[in-house]
Amino acid sequence: MAIKSIDDYPVVVAEGEVDHWKAPELEYKIDQLIFEGHKKIILDFSQLTYIDSGGIAVLFLQLQKLQPTNGELMIVTENKNILKILDLVKITEQKSFSLYSDIDEAKKQLKGSSY
Amino acid sequence: MKKNELVIKADMKNLGKVREFIELVASESNFDESSIFDMKVAVCEAVSNAIDHGSPKGRSNDVTVTISFEEGKLTIKVADQGSFKPAVPIDDPSFHHRGRGIPFMLALMDEVTINEGKEGTVVRLVKKLKKVKKL
Numbered sequence: 001m002a003i004k005s006i007d008d009y010p011v012v013v014a015e016g017e018v019d020h021w022k023a024p025e026l027e028y029k030i031d032q033l034i035f036e037g038h039k040k041i042i043l044d045f046s047q048l049t050y051i052d053s054g055g056i057a058v059l060f061l062q063l064q065k066l067q068p069t070n071g072e073l074m075i076v077t078e079n080k081n082i083l084k085i086l087d088l089v090k091i092t093e094q095k096s097f098s099l100y101s102d103i104d105e106a107k108k109q110l111k112g113s114s115y
Numbered sequence: 116m117k118k119n120e121l122v123i124k125a126d127m128k129n130l131g132k133v134r135e136f137i138e139l140v141a142s143e144s145n146f147d148e149s150s151i152f153d154m155k156v157a158v159c160e161a162v163s164n165a166i167d168h169g170s171p172k173g174r175s176n177d178v179t180v181t182i183s184f185e186e187g188k189l190t191i192k193v194a195d196q197g198s199f200k201p202a203v204p205i206d207d208p209s210f211h212h213r214g215r216g217i218p219f220m221l222a223l224m225d226e227v228t229i230n231e232g233k234e235g236t237v238v239r240l241v242k243k244l245k246k247v248k249k250l
Contacts, residue, residue: 017134020163021127050134052156053215054163081152088222089215 001025003032009107010038015047020054027058030073034062039071042106046076056089059097067096074109076100121180123162125170125195130159133180137191144184146244153223154191154242160216161193161238169195169236187244188225196235 001014001022012029033041041062045051063073077083078101091097100106121136123129134155141151162178170176179194220227226241 017131019127019130019134019159020166021130050152050155052159052163053219056215081149084149084152085156085219088219 001029003029004044006044006103007107009042009110010036011042011044011103013044013047017050018048018055018058019050019052023054023058026055027061030058030062034065034071039066039069040074040110041066041071042074042076042103042110044076044103045082046078046102048077048079048082051082051085056085056091059091060089063091063094063096070096072096072098074098074100074106076103076106078102119182122177123180124174125166125176125178126174127163127166130162133159133162136180137182140182140184141189141242144189144244146189146242150242150245154189154240157220157223157227157240157242158191158193160219161240164216165193165195165197165236165238169197171197187246189242189244191240191242193238193240194235 001012004011004013010033012026012033014026018026030041030043059073066072073096075086075097077099086092086099092099098109100109119136119140121133123132137155137158138151141154146154158180162180165178170178176196181192181194183190217227217229220238220240224240225243226239228239230237230239
């Protein structure tokens with residue numbers, strides 16, 4: 001898991017699996033960007049193959065931190081299993097959450113906004 | 116009836132071993148990739164709960180995962196040495212801590228039973244093999 005700068009946008013890239021063991025690392029990476037003042041945070045899950053309630057708990061926690069400043073979690077994934085889990089918990093219905101099929105689509109959304 | 120057993124120490128870092136075990140046994144039993152994913156999540160939820168709440172001696176406690184396959188279904192049992200954690204609604208956005216484990220198990224498996232005994236809790240999870248239509 002890493003924070004990568006993609007075309008000057010900071011992106012949290014999580015590959016492989018985010019379970020109860022790895023979830024604190026995801027929380028820490030997102031915290032770093034929130035601490036730096038970023039409101040809209042891209043999570044690149046395009047190479048993520050597994051997430052469970054440990055990872056989901058982190059996403060809900062970070063949404064709560066971002067909501068007071070009209071921030072947003074922008075998740076990039078097309079993985080059917082990951083989408084199934086996100087749908088199950090209805091996080092996709094949250095105001096501060098958005099979903100993208102690729103990183104370019106997410107970046108387009110950021111252009112012109114303060115991120 | 117084929118039966119397999121994995122015993123791990125009660126430590127979250129061992130969850131990967133549980134998923135490898137599920138992958139191996141379930142793919143040998145001809146489950147598709149989506150069903151295998153469902154089982155990995157459900158079993159890891161049960162094991163995580165066992166580590167958090169069913170292991171009074173911490174990492175020195177064991178969690179036992181047993182898998183058996185018969186009559187087109189995989190039965191997975193997760194046994195610990197403590198008590199189970201109550202569930203919260205799976206889609207409760209205000210709940211950002213753990214506790215979605217049981218709702219995940221119910222959503223992703225065909226049968227879920229939880230038996231709490233004096234010596235620990237046994238979670239029994241069943242996944243049925245999907246019938247493939249012949250062309």
